Structure formats: C-alpha cells, structure tokens
Amino acid sequence: MDIRPILSALLRNRTGAVLVGVQVAITLAVIANAFFVIAKRLELVHRPSGNDSANLIFVQSEGYGPEYQHVATMRADLALLRALPGVVAAAPSSSVPESDGGSSSGYLTSPDPKAPVTNANVMEVDPAFLDAYGLKLVAGRKFRPEEYVAEPANNDLPPLVMISESMAKRLYGDAPAVGRPVYDNGGKQGTIIGVVSDMLGSWPRNVRPGPYDIVYHATGGLGRSWRYVVRARLGERDRLIPEIEKRLNEIGNGRAVTWVRPHDFWLLRTFRPDRRMIVFLTTLVVMMTSVTALGIVGLATFHVNARRKQIGTRRALGARRADIVHYFLIENGLLSLAGIVTGALLAWAASGWLASAFQTPPLPAGYVGLAALALLVLGQLAVLWPARRAGAIEPAVATRTL
Amino acid sequence: MLDMQHISKVYRTELVETHALRDLNLTVAEGEFVAVTGPSGSGKTTFLNIAGLLESADGGHYRLDGVDVGSLGDDARARIRNQKIGFIFQGFNLIPDLDVFDNVDVPLRYRGFAARERRARIERALELVGLAARQRHLPSQLSGGQQQRVAIARAIAGEPRFLLADEPTGNLDSLMARQIMDLLGEINRSGTTIVLVTHDPELARRAHRNIHVMDGEVTDLKPFAPRPAGAPVAVA
Numbered sequence: 174m175d176i177r178p179i180l181s182a183l184l185r186n187r188t189g190a191v192l193v194g195v196q197v198a199i200t201l202a203v204i205a206n207a208f209f210v211i212a213k214r215l216e217l218v219h220r221p222s223g224n225d226s227a228n229l230i231f232v233q234s235e236g237y238g239p240e241y242q243h244v245a246t247m248r249a250d251l252a253l254l255r256a257l258p259g260v261v262a263a264a265p266s267s268s269v270p271e272s273d274g275g276s277s278s279g280y281l282t283s284p285d286p287k288a289p290v291t292n293a294n295v296m297e298v299d300p301a302f303l304d305a306y307g308l309k310l311v312a313g314r315k316f317r318p319e320e321y322v323a324e325p326a327n328n329d330l331p332p333l334v335m336i337s338e339s340m341a342k343r344l345y346g347d348a349p350a351v352g353r354p355v356y357d358n359g360g361k362q363g364t365i366i367g368v369v370s371d372m373l374g375s376w377p378r379n380v381r382p383g384p385y386d387i388v389y390h391a392t393g394g395l396g397r398s399w400r401y402v403v404r405a406r407l408g409e410r411d412r413l414i415p416e417i418e419k420r421l422n423e424i425g426n427g428r429a430v431t432w433v434r435p436h437d438f439w440l441l442r443t444f445r446p447d448r449r450m451i452v453f454l455t456t457l458v459v460m461m462t463s464v465t466a467l468g469i470v471g472l473a474t475f476h477v478n479a480r481r482k483q484i485g486t487r488r489a490l491g492a493r494r495a496d497i498v499h500y501f502l503i504e505n506g507l508l509s510l511a512g513i514v515t516g517a518l519l520a521w522a523a524s525g526w527l528a529s530a531f532q533t534p535p536l537p538a539g540y541v542g543l544a545a546l547a548l549l550v551l552g553q554l555a556v557l558w559p560a561r562r563a564g565a566i567e568p569a570v571a572t573r574t575l
Numbered sequence: 576m577l578d579m580q581h582i583s584k585v586y587r588t589e590l591v592e593t594h595a596l597r598d599l600n601l602t603v604a605e606g607e608f609v610a611v612t613g614p615s616g617s618g619k620t621t622f623l624n625i626a627g628l629l630e631s632a633d634g635g636h637y638r639l640d641g642v643d644v645g646s647l648g649d650d651a652r653a654r655i656r657n658q659k660i661g662f663i664f665q666g667f668n669l670i671p672d673l674d675v676f677d678n679v680d681v682p683l684r685y686r687g688f689a690a691r692e693r694r695a696r697i698e699r700a701l702e703l704v705g706l707a708a709r710q711r712h713l714p715s716q717l718s719g720g721q722q723q724r725v726a727i728a729r730a731i732a733g734e735p736r737f738l739l740a741d742e743p744t745g746n747l748d749s750l751m752a753r754q755i756m757d758l759l760g761e762i763n764r765s766g767t768t769i770v771l772v773t774h775d776p777e778l779a780r781r782a783h784r785n786i787h788v789m790d791g792e793v794t795d796l797k798p799f800a801p802r803p804a805g806a807p808v809a810v811a
Contacts, residue, residue: 175684182672185713486668489629490682490729491657493650568656569629571668572620572741 179504190508193465193472197512197548200465202519205544206527207454209536214447223372223385224270225307228261228405229436230414231269236397238427243397244323246425251299253420254401259409262304266402267297267394268375270306272439275375277382278330281356282344290358291343292382293336294374297394305402306372311338313351313367316391323393330357331390335367337374339385355388377443397428410435465548466555469509473501473559477566484563485570494564501560502553509552513545520544576737576768577603577626582635584621584791595621596632596791603770605736608763610782611772618791620741623772627660627739628652640736657685661730661767663759665742667722669714669729675701676710679729686733700728704758720751727758731767738762738769744778756781 183190234250236243247265254263268275279290296302300316303309313335320333334355341350350365357363371385378384393399405413418433477484484497492500524536584596595618603609613619624630625637628644637645640659644652662668669678676697683693701707704724706717714722723743730738740759744752760781763769771782779785787794 178673178677178680178684181674181677182670185672482668483670486664486670487681487685488653489627489656489662489668491653491685493653493685495650496685567630568653569624571662571664572624572629 176503176507179500180507183504183507189472189475193468194508194512194515196465196468197509197552198516198519200461201513201516201541201544201548202523203461204458204547205516205520205541206523206536207458208544209524209540211451211454211458212540213534214451217378218444218447218451220373220377220384222271223308223370224436225404226270226436226440228407228410229306230403230405230410230417230433231266231436231439232401232403232417232421232433233431234399234401234421234425234428235431236425236428241397241425241427243399244393246428247323247393247399249424250401250421251301253424254403254417255301257413257416257420259406259413261404261406262301263401263403264299264301264305265297265393266302266305266400267295269400269402269436269439270375271373271377271436271443272375273377273443277375278388279358280340280344280388281358282354284356284360284362286358286360288356291340291386293340293343293386293388294376294382295388295390296374297390297392299391299393302389302402303369305404307404308372309370311368311370312341312349313365315367316389321391321393325392325395328395329359330355330361330363331392332363333366333391334363335369335389335391336365337369337385337387337389338371339383340387341365341368343383343386462548462551466551469505469552469555470559472508473505473556474562476504477501477559477563480563481566481570482573484566485568485573488566488568489571497564497566498557498560501556501563505552505556505560506549509549513548516548517541517545576605576607576640577601577770578636578638579626580636582622582625582632582637584618584625584630584633594791596625599635599788599791599793601786601793603768605768606763606766607784608760608769608782609771609784609786610779611770611786611788612774612776612779613788614774617788619772619774619788621791622788623739623741623770626770627662628656653685657682658733659735659737661733661735661738663723663726663730663738663740663743665745667714667719667726667746669722669725671714674711674713675706675717675725675728678714678725679732682729682733696732696734697728700732701725703731704728718751719747720754723747723751723755724758727755727762731762736768738767740769740771742773743771744775745773752778 251263254260276295277292278295279292281288281290299321300318303315316335336350344350344355345353350368353365355363355365373384374387376384403417414433414435418430421430487497520536520541527533528535579599579601582596582599586593586595599622611619611622625632644655679697679700680693683696698707701710704727706721706724709717744755747755756778759769773779
C-alpha cells in the first residue's frame, strides 16, 4: 500500500492528527532528555567502588573525657578489631568513601607555587589500609609500620605518600609515579612510594577532585574523633556490627563509640537523590508514554468509528483485513514520524538551553534515537487494537445505512 | 455467470429471527442486464450482499463465474470482489478525503497493478464517464451525478466481468438518473454482466430481465420487451 493517498487523507483531517503529533513531539522531547538523565544517574549509582564495599564496616570513636588517651586507645581498638573472629583486616581511616564527606588538598608536581594544582581526596590511614579496603598495590611499595605517625604535629604533607592510579595519571600521565615528588601549596615536598588500585573517594559525583583521585597519608590525624574501617569475611558483616560496638565500648576510658555502620549506609544515603530521580523520571516516562499511547488509541478509535462506512467500502472493493490493519499502521506511523521529527528538534533545543543555563552535558543523538524508536514501537502497538477492530469490519457495511 | 441455488439467509438477534432470503434460486448468464426489484424489506439488499460476496449465505449453493464461492475464506472472497465484481452503491460510497483520481485508484491498488497501469486504467475509466477533467477534485466539489459517475469509473476501472448496482440512481434527480442508466447500458453493451437492485419498476424496464423478490423469495422472472430506441424512460 502506497503512502501518498494515506498522507493526503491525513492532511485533509489535520486537527486530531496535529494534536496527537504535538503530543508525540512533546513526549519525545521529554523522554529523550529523561533517558539521558536516567542513564547518567544509573552510571553514577553503579560506578565500581573499587573496594570490598559489601563487607566493609565503619566505626566512629569519640574521645570526650580528660582521661582519654588517643594513641593508646587507637592501638587497643585496632588490636581488638584485628583479633575478632570474622575480621579480615582493620585500619584507621579519616573518611568514609562515597559518604560525601572528607578532606581534600591541592598537590603540585613542582615546588613552583604557580605550577598547576591537582586536587585530591586526602585519606589518613595506617599501613594496613590496603587489606582493610581490599585494594591492590599497583606499583612501588606499601607504608611500613615505622613510617606511620599516629599523632602528627600538624596537617602538613608527610614525607611519604601513596596515591591512587587515577591520581598518578593526573600528576604524571603514563610515566611512572613511584619515586617522583609531590608538593603541597606551601612548597613542602613528599615522595610517592606506592600506587594503589582505584577506589571511589569521598565525593563520587565530583569532577575536581575526580572521584577516584586519592592521596593516602600514613598519619593518625589530629583531634579526638576517629574512624576505623573493618573488612569482614563474606557473610560475617551483619553479625560483627553489634559485636564491634559492644566490645569497643568495653575498652578505652573517656570515649564513646558513636556509630558502627556498614558501608551500605552511606551508599544508600549518598545515592538516595539519584535513585529518587531515577524513579521520578521513570515514572514520568511511563506516564507520558501511557498518555501518548492513550491519545493514539483514542484518535485511531475515533478514526475507525468515523470511517466504518469507508472501511466497509474498501473491504467491498477488495481490501483484505490485513490491508485495513496496514492502512491504520501506516497512517499512525506517518503521524508518529511527524511528531518524532518535531520532538527531536524540541529535544535538542531543550538540551541546548539546559546546557547553556545549567552547564549540563549536551544530549547525545543516541538518546533521541532511542526515544524515537521507543515511541514508534509504542505508537504501533497502541494502534494495533483499533486497527484490528477496523480490519474486522464486514464489507457488508458498505451497503448499510449508518 | 451467477448461479444461486436454494440460497437462504437468516439474521438472528436474542429475540428475533428474520428470514431475509428463503430458498432463492437465480441464474444470470454472462452479458445479461438483470434488474432485481421488490419493496423495502423484501431481501433485495441481502441478495446483493450475498451476490457481491459482501456476506455469506446460511444455506444453498452459489457459483460465481464457475467458482463455488461458498467455501472460500475471507481473503479469497476479497480477491474475487476485487478482480471480478464492480460495485455501484446508492450513496456513491466515495472516500471523502481522496480526490477523484485516488478514489478510482482504490481497488486498483488492492489489485496490485503497477502505477503506470493504474494511471492508464483510471484515465480511461474517467474518460468513459466524462470526468477526465475532474481528476483532482474532491467528492465534495462534485454534484451527486458526477459523484455517481466517479463511483462507476471506480467500479469499471478494473474491468470486472460482473457489475452490481444498488439503487444507483436513488439519490439523483431524473436527468442525472437517466444519464447514469445510459452509462450502465453502454457498459453492459460492452459485455459486462450487470445486476441492478432497485425498487423502481421504471428503472427495471431498462434491463433485459426483471426479477421480483418478495419476502426473500423470487416470485417472478420475466423478460421485458425491448424498449424502442430513443423512447423516453420515466425514472424516479
């Protein structure tokens, strides 16, 4: 069946067709952008953490009394944690990965303060942190126990640091980073002794520092508040959480264990807005496509009812049921295509405006294509029912007075 | 051409059974022009629907051009309607959104003719009915008589062997009715078998043979005396 007579008939009955075409166009513009945002958020939520997240427990200890002895308490805590059955490893950790809270600092590859600064997440750990997080040494060596400074005098860059693979690439590109210097903003020099496999740092959404850019200091940090990361054996995490809280509270004077939580706690909290956005946008896509599908069903049903005599006449003149079904599928396909082309232009216009107003990334063509395909398929499925009803109209309708 | 034996048709609702046709027997030879007359509700339209394969009989045998059409499936019946039968309806049944050319083109497209073949047939048919200059007019831009001539062009463009006309002048004034009947006569003289369903005995006089249907049965089959050439015919 040729398209021209269907198109010319469609153009002579514009009102309903234009309304549904506009509906398709708006739906396409919205869902193309929604697909893009959903894909970006899914990518963020499912980005590999790089650590043994499912088995990690974090503990916060807070010294409050005059009798509190920070270093002694930390040593006792770590000895207890490492001796607990079901614990693979434990280490102090100044911040919790992917918690949206932590410290960052600027690093340079030259003592010249005008040299480019690379920001990184700073994590203060002890030599056991690789095992405690489940990370791998990629190059160089680990911190030695004697290199750990439990109570540093200040926050200055320590003489030896380890860095993540991403940070090594940022500082020195593809050249080996081990043995090379790093400088803080004050020109103080440290030396990179090891490169560690990537894990997501404190801010998984950040661009600067990048989510995997981490510099590890073998220091105990300042203050009375401290955190530990404990890596449990598979299946032991949930059992260990109450036990750790109980056992740690039994030792150390003048301190309290303020919380013991699985890493999931922060993952759920940090990515909650993203998950909500995914649910919201998915609901929006489902609702808009449903309304559009209903619009298509409505228009096609109206056309079928209004053209019963015409359909009966076509059948009398030799149209098979399948010819009538094809007629409505082609008619709806043309309508959808017109809406899709308009919608694609709208989607790009909306994306361009969003990009200039909110610095969002531009909408890739693939998402418009995906939305167009989804709407085309949906439209054809929606019109199938009224089209089949049209196909079932008997040719004898041609001689009846309707 | 058309051979109907013991044809019956019953319409059933939950409350009523209506016997539209009872034991109808009719044979129409190739090249005949037959008029089927009868009052409203006599079964004329049901006869036309069954003869044109628009619906099926409940009982009896029907052979069209030597084919037993009673056992055919829906697609095969559609193919026979498309290739062998031309329909002319009382209300013209033109598709209002298509122009004259595209209306005549409808059955030809279903037939699968190539574009050039279709164009030649459409132009020939429109030439015959005197509407070659109105190809791009919409039905709403034509008079009733012109619309019916478009419908005739549509019916004959595929060169069917059998033309079924259902009250073809029912919606026309007397002058236009005469023109249409003249046209049908001309088509018949070219060899096309025509069955004309009408309630108007004057129109029926233009046919070779008149069949009267009453209560779903053929009650009278009689040939008409040929009308003297040039004699006026009164039409409704």
